[in-house]
Structures are given as structure tokens and as C-alpha cells.
Amino acid sequence: MYKVFSLLLLVGVTTVNAQQTRVLTKDDYAHAESFLSFNTNKYIDHNEVRPNWISDSRFWFRDLTAKGSDFILVDAAKGTRAAAFDQQKLATALSEATGKSYEADNLPFPSFEYKNDGRDIQFFADGKTWVFNIKTSKCQTYEQIQEKAINRVQNGVIKKVVRISSAVDISHGQRVIPSPNGQLAAFIKDDNLWVRNMQTGKETQLTTDGEKDFGYATDNAGWKHGNGPILRWSPDSKKIATFKQDQRKVSNMYLVSTNVGAPHLTTWKYAFPGDSNIIMIHRVIINVDTPKVIFLKIPPDPHRATLSDDIASSGTFDDVDWSADGSQLAFVSTSRYHKQEKFRIANANTGDVRDIFEENVPTQFESGWGTINWRYLPKTNEIIWFSERDNWGHLYLYDATTGKVKNKITNGDWLVSQLLKVDEKNRVVYFMANGLEKENPYFSQFCKVDFDGKNFKVLTPEVGNHRIDFSPTQDYFIDNYSQPNVPGVTVLRNMNGKLITTVAKADISRLIAIGWKAPIPFNVKAADGKTDIYGLLFTPTHINPNKKYPIIDYIYPGPQGGSVGSWSFVASRGDDQSLAELGFIVVEIEGTSNPLRSKSFHDMSYGDMAENTLPDQVSGIRQLAERYKFIDTSRVGIWGHSGGGFATADAMFTYPDFFKVGIAESGNHDNRNYEDDWGDRYNGPISDADYNAQANETKAKNLKGKLLLAHGLMDDNVPPQNTLLVVQALERANKDYDLIIFPNEHHGYGQFSYYMMRRRWDYFVKNLMGAIPPKEFLLAPKYEFR
Secondary structure (H helix, E strand, O other), rough: OOOHHHHHHHHHHHHHHHHHHHHHHHHHHHHHHHOOOHHHHHHHOOOOOEEEEEEEEOOEEEEEEOEEEEEEEEEEOOOOOEEEEOOOHHHHHHHHHOOOOOOOOOOOOOOOOOOOOOEEEEEEOOOOEEEEOOOOOOOEEEHHHHHHHHHHHHHOOOOOOOOOOOOOOOOOOOOOEEOOOOOEEEEEEEEEEEEEEEEOOOEEOOOOOEEOEEEEEEEEEOOEEEEEOOOOOOOOEEEEEEEEEEEEOEEEEEEOOOOOOOEEEEEEEEOOOOOOOOOEEEEEEEEOOOEEEEEOOOOOOEEEOOOOOOOOOOOOOEEEOOOOOOEEEEEEEEEEOOEEEEEEEEEOOOOEEEEEEEEOOOOOOOOOOOOOOOEOOOOOEEEEEEEEOOOOOEEEEEEEOOOEEEEEOOOOEEEEEEEEEEEEEOOOEEEEEEOOOOOOOEEEEEEEOOOOOOEEEEEOOOOOEEEEEEEEOOOOOEEEEOOOOEEEEEEEOOOOOOOOEEEEOOOOOHHHHOOOOOOOOEOOOOEOOOOOOEEEEEOOOOOOOOOOOEEEEEEEOOOOOOOOOOOOOOOOOOOHHHHHOOOOOEEEEEEEHHHHHHHHHHHOOOOHHHHHHHHHHHHHHHHHHHHHOEEEEEEEEEEEEEEEHHHHHHHHHOOOOOOOEOOOOOOOOOOOOHHHHHHEEEEEEEEEEEHHHHOOOHHHOOOOOEEEEEEEEEOOOOOHHHHHHHHHHHOOOOOOOOEEEEEOOOOOHHHHHHHHHHHHHHHHHHHHHHHEEOOOOOOOOOOOOO
């Protein structure tokens, strides 16, 4: 009798639990998928303008509309806006030429080129190159036009036909750097630097003593490496500034492919923090016409730049500035730990080097964000220099002869993030500034000021985050501005800030109609209780304010970037809103020690990257829970990628009673196992014991919640051993964990990125929500031509 009663009781409890467990369907996941960018972007009309300049004052752009798209031509000098060509006539002509049906609002190409002084437009569609004559409305393939021209030659009508050939890779598969005059292209072959004449094809070897791991212009920052040359041509195309890169004694990194049969071993040089040997560069100037290598008369520099350790992070050879006549080369030498910057000028003919001035900082030097904020002005023998010496990033004018400061150019409790233009003739600088808007210190504005610090002016007065595109001669600029919850507006202005015309205003009415809503911007106090920090909150579109929702913290702690990333309007920020649609609250918080604030703000965790903004994340979430009663702080999840993966595992080990579920993707869990400059720069010359204290594997025994680790085994940015060290420590501590491995993928998982996203959804649904996800839902981008 007792056994029967117990069995009935057990069956009853099981039935109740089954009824209480929420089961998510494929329709639920499909609804969440509808909030990913490949589904939301198509519902935004008249969005951000990307200009295609065709003269000093004219540009065209493709304007996306609810019906399709329009091609618009803008004349800045006249202040006019008109159709770039007659789309209906082109659609009719193309339909007749192909036998297919095309509509004016849905032409089958996203871009075109004006040809024949604007009388023709050329575009690619239906697998062919077409030419449309604007006057005659006739559409022909390029091959047809070429064949007719050849026939005319044969009939004696014309004597010569110049065939237009497509661009070819003149370096046989390697990247090339063309000279300013377009006549030469530099490339690397067998660790030496060569040039090829673009007209004749003749190759000339410029260096002869390059060897393996000690070659010229070679590209390797450890976490980033390639076969393209790193160099800077002189303006007259007669000299090249580059280096001979010595990595002979640097540690090797190894990755092994997964395949049937013998695996492939990938090996390259990869230095680590604390290594006695790091990559060094011997700076050289090379005469091109009569090949000669001139070594600059200074000791080799660490492979460092003021922006990063990637000495080509700006897109070219960093921290190098030629004089107009090619006689002088200004450059900056950065010390290993970024504590000392030496501004130097070299004689390009002799290799003699003058030290002009140096700046020393107790933590690490910044030179800007995205651009290098210094310029050499040889005509006036001056230097514009960026420094955070007064706690804010500002510009200073130096005398290039004495090395003394002439005056401070910008001033105030805000910072210059990017120096964009220097008008030497009128002695005016143009730059992006952060911290001028009270609404949000991360909003950037375009400004100008005279060299002497007078006549400061904000050229983009509207509230929001501004992005600038110059005309070719930099007489005009296009300003795209928006906020995370306010769609963008595009305007055209002259360089004094005068509004010429409004080019476009984004319309999100169709996006809202499908149920989309914007994230909620907020600010809270950091863990210190006094510093303002900012973020974005994502909630379900049909939120029940009387219900408690688990919260997911998306984290990227920097210190070179933050969780929010761009503060401009975007319809989808990764899968934040998608996760919210599944029944979560999602938050992004810019914690202390992230950039684009004051120097003291950025340095708050200098020497201890394992802080990872985590005290600010915990404090911020608790404050938000007081503000929004629907947040359940008993169910807090966290996830991040790369530095965010490091922070996620750290959160699970350091705050095990607060963070219950974490997903750590491709994390640099022990910075002794990541490239040398990351730790050298942001931790400084700390001891191995200090690095050990920061390493996630040393804290793994503290895990209480559910942790999913993921990594690509061919990750040449953050080596997979970082995650495997944590795996080993968890196993030693007898801790349960989950693991996803991508055998042949790199840092971002490539073709499996959406697989990882779906597994992320499943993991939070099962372990943070306590629900059941649909079985193996297929997340796949469904891009449409628009």
C-alpha cells in the first residue's frame, strides 16, 4: 500500500513539473531569428549614405526605399539633389537587351560608374558588364561595344582600339603597394623587397640580404600576420620607408589541422609577455631608382606603434610621415611597454637621426583611436602631437627644431579621438571629439580649431554620434549622425559647418511595423559609487512588467574597446534583441578602464586586466534591477567573445554566486598565452606571479554555475591553448563544464558562427531560463539583394 501511494505521488510530481517547464518551439526561435541583422536591415529606408565621389563636388549614392532603391546624384557646389540617371529607361533598355523583365525600382546592380564624361554609365548585371547611354537610352554589353570597335578597325574607320582589361594581381598572389605615381608596385619575394614596373612588367630587386625571420617589410604582429609588405612610399615615388624585421629568436606558435591523413602544421613567430626576445625592427630607407638600402642610425625598435603592436594597424606603415620632397622622414619609436615615445626625424639620404622630443607616461601611451593623431609639418618646422598629459587627450603644437611646446591647441574636459585634417595654409585642424555632449560622453562630434587654440567650433551640432566622409578635395563633408535609439540623418556641409542640404533621413516605420523596438540607453554608477558609466538595455518586444526575467550580460571589457561598440543607430546588435525575444533581458555596459573617456578612467585597472570591468557589471545590473523590477538578479547570465570570453570565465570564477550561467568564446584566459604586446601594454612589466593570479585556470575551482567554453583549434589570434588550460583546471578540480570545439576554424568560427549562436541560445534557454529549446534549430542567414 505504501509503495503504491509513493509511486502515485512521484507520478503526480513529475506531471506537475512537466507542466511547469516551458518548451520553446521552432516558431519561437524563428521569431528571435527575425531580429537578426539579415532580417531587420531590409526594413530600413533611406539609411546611412555612402557617397561615391565622381568629382570634387559631386557624388552619387544608392538610396534604399520601401519599393527598392534609387540612385541619387548630389552636387555640393550647387546644393542640388537629383536622379543619377533615368532608371525607368535603363530598366526598359536592359529588359529588351536581355529578354528578362526588370523594374526601375529594382535594378539588378548596387553600383555603377560614370563613363565617357558622364554620357554613359557602366554596371555589372546578369553576369555581364553593360554600358547604358544616357542620351540614346541604348544598353549594350561591353563585349558588343568592343566588337563593333574592332570591326570599325578592320574596315579602316579607326586606326587603334584600346582594350580595357580587368585589374590583375601583378605580384603573383601576393599583396602589392603601388607607388604614388602609379608606375611601380612594391612586393615581397623570398624575404626581400622588390618593385615591378606597372607598364613594362620588369621586376627589380631592391634588397638582397633578407632571410627567413629576418626579412624586409614582413608583416607579423603575432596575432596578425600576412604576406603583404609594410612600407611607406615617399611622395615622389623615389624612396621607400620600411624595416628589416628580426624575429629569429622569437618563440614559435603551432597550430595543427584536423583532417583525414597527416595533419598540416602551421608555424609562425609569436612572442609572449615576459619573453626576453620579442620582434624587433631595423628601420631602413630604400632608394628605388638605383637600389640602395640606408639603415637609420639608431638601435632597432620593438615591433610597436602608438596605436597598437600591429605596426600597420592604420592601414599603412604606422607612425611614419615623409616630407614633401622626400628628404626627411619623421617617425615615432615606441618602447616595449608603451611608456616612452620618441619623436625623431631622419635624413633620408644619410640615415642620420635627430631626436626631437620624447614623452614618458607611468602607464601606457595613447595616440588616438582609429587614426594616429600626430602630424609633421616640415614647411613650418612644426609638429602636431597628441597627449593625455592633463588627463584628457588633446593636441599640442611643437617646434620641430627645439622640441619645445609652442602652445596647446585643444583644451577642456573632453578628448580628441581622431585628427582627420590639417589645413597648413590656414593653420586649422579638424578632428573628432568625444565628451562634448552631456547626453552621452561617447557621442563623437566633428570640430575645428586654429593652431593657436582660438576659434574652436563644433561643425556637427546635432545630438548624436557623428561619422564623417570628406569630398576628394576636402572642401565638403558628409555627416551621418544617429543615436542607438534614434535613426540616422545624413547632411552635407562645407568645411565651416554650413548646412548645404539634407541628403537623407532614415525611415524605420516598416521596421517598427514588424514589431521591432530600440534598446534603452542608460547610465548608472560604477562600482566606486561615483563614476558615471553607460550602456544599453534590451527587453522583449511584448514584455510583461509584472514578470521576472533572467538577465544576460554581454561583455567585452577592452581595454581597447567596450561592450557597446558603436553608439550609432543599428537595427541589430548581434543577437542581443533575439535573446530578449526568447524571454531574457540583455544588457551591455561600458565599464571603467574602457577608452574614449579620461586617462584616469582608462587606467583604472591598469596592471590588472583580470578586473575585466566586472565590479562595474555587477554594480550596474543591481542598479538596473532597482530601476526595472522585471529584472531577476537571481538568474544572471554572461557571455563574451575573445576578451569577452576571458571576462566571462573570470566572472563565473570570481563572482560565482552572482553569475549563474556563462558562455566564454575564444577567450585569452591566461595572458601569458596571448601575444606579447597585449599584456605588455595594459599590464606593464608585472611578474609571472601577478600574471598567474590573473589567469582563469587558477580560479577555475571556484565554479558553481554552468559554463560553456568554445574555441577554434586554428585560432591564430588567441591560441586555443588558452581555453584548454581552463579545461584542464576544471577537470583537476572535478568541475562539470561544457565545451564546443571548431576543429579547423579561426577566431570568429567562420561558417560555424551561426551554429555557435544557436548553441548560445540553447544554453541560456536550458540553464538560465530552465526551459527546453527546439531540437537543432537551423540558424542561417537569408540575405536578399537590396
